[in-house]
Amino acid sequence: MTPEQLAHRTSRAVDAAVQGGRDFGLTVTEPRVLHDLFSVVVHLAPSPVVARVLTVVPQHADLDSLAGRQRVELDMVRWLADRGTPVVPPSLLIPAEPVRVDGFSMTFWQLVEEVKDREPDYVANAGLVPGLHAAMRDYPGELGFLSAAEPRFIDDGIAMLEQRPDLIDPADLERMRREWRVLEPIVRSRTMFEWKFPGIDVQPVHGDSPVANIFHGVGGDLYADFEMVTLGPVEWDMALLGPDCEAAYNCAAQRRGMRPLNEDVLSFVNAVGMLVAFASLALTPQLPLLVDAMRQLPEQWRSMPFAGSLAA
Structure with missing residues (x-):
C-alpha cells in the first residue's frame, strides 16, 4: 500500500470508530488516533472510550472469525477484571461485544491515562x-x-x-x-x-x-x-x-x-x-x-x- 492508501485506511477506520461510538449514544467531537499499526486505536473524545479497530489482518480472516477472536478477548478481560486482575477493561458505556462498521470489526475500551515518556522495560x-x-x-x-x-x-x-x-x-x-x-x-x-x-x-x-x-x-x-x-x-x-x-x-x-x-x-x-x-x-x-x-x-x-x- 502507498502512504496515501495507508492514510486513507486510517481515516476510514477512524470514521468507522466514530460512527460505532455514536450508534451507542456517545458524544464524539474530537477523535484522536493513539496508535496505528495492526489496529487503529482511537480515543473517541470527549467520551472516555477508546476504540480498537482491526486493520491489518491475515488474508484468510473474515469478519466472523475476527469477531470470534475479539469476543473471546472481551470475555477473558471481563473475567480477569471481575477478579481484581489489573487489566485495561472494556468500556462500560458500550456492550462488551465486537461491533462492525464499514467492513471493520472493532471493540471498545475504557480510557486509561498513560504515564508519559516512560520507556518500556x-x-x-x-x-x-x-x-x-x-x-x-x-x-x-x-x-x-x-x-x-x-x-x-x-x-x-x-x-x-x-x-x-x-x-x-x-x-x-x-x-x-x-x-x-x-x-x-x-x-x-x-x-x-x-x-x-x-x-x-x-x-x-x-x-x-x-x-x-x-x-x-x-x-x-x-x-x-x-x-x-x-x-x-x-x-x-x-x-x-x-x-x-x-x-x-x-x-x-x-x-x-x-x-x-x-x-x-x-x-x-x-x-x-x-x-x-x-x-x-x-x-x-x-x-x-x-x-x-x-x-x-x-x-x-x-x-x-x-x-x-x-x-x-
Whole structure:
C-alpha cells in the first residue's frame, strides 16, 4: 500500500470508530488516533472510550472469525477484571461485544491515562507475567490449543513468500518449509504436544507477548491486548525474549511457587515464533514497514537450532 492508501485506511477506520461510538449514544467531537499499526486505536473524545479497530489482518480472516477472536478477548478481560486482575477493561458505556462498521470489526475500551515518556522495560515486565499466568489459570471459557500460533497463517505465509523472492532468501524459505513439517503436528495437536513434552501443563495464556503489552497507566501497570489469548504452555508468552527476560520470569515464578520455564519447551516456542514472524512478511502489502522491522530476523534465526532441536 502507498502512504496515501495507508492514510486513507486510517481515516476510514477512524470514521468507522466514530460512527460505532455514536450508534451507542456517545458524544464524539474530537477523535484522536493513539496508535496505528495492526489496529487503529482511537480515543473517541470527549467520551472516555477508546476504540480498537482491526486493520491489518491475515488474508484468510473474515469478519466472523475476527469477531470470534475479539469476543473471546472481551470475555477473558471481563473475567480477569471481575477478579481484581489489573487489566485495561472494556468500556462500560458500550456492550462488551465486537461491533462492525464499514467492513471493520472493532471493540471498545475504557480510557486509561498513560504515564508519559516512560520507556518500556521488558525485563521488569517479564517479572509481571507469572502474576498474569496465575490469574488466568482458572479461566473457565473454551480456548483453542496454541491458536495464537495460527497454523493457517504460517501455511499462507510460506505460499506467499514462494512468490516474493525479494522478501526472503531461498535457503531461508526452504528451512521454513522443513521446520514447519517438524513443528506443525505439535502445534496442531495438544495430544502430540503432551506426548512430546510429558509433564508440561497447559493453561490459558496471553498469546501475544504480554511483556510487550503492559500498559503503564498513571494508577499502575495494566495487562492489555488479549486478542490472541490461547491455551498453551506458559513458555509461549516468553518466546524469543532472551535470557534476561527468562530469568526475570523464573525469579517471579519461584516467589509464587510456580514452575520455572522449561528449556525444551522454550526451544519449541522460539522455533514456532520465528516461523510466525517470517510468515508475517505476508502482511507487508498491508503494512510495508514490516520489511525493515524484520531485516535482522534471518541472522538471528540462522544462529538458532533447527526446529528447536526437535528433529534431532
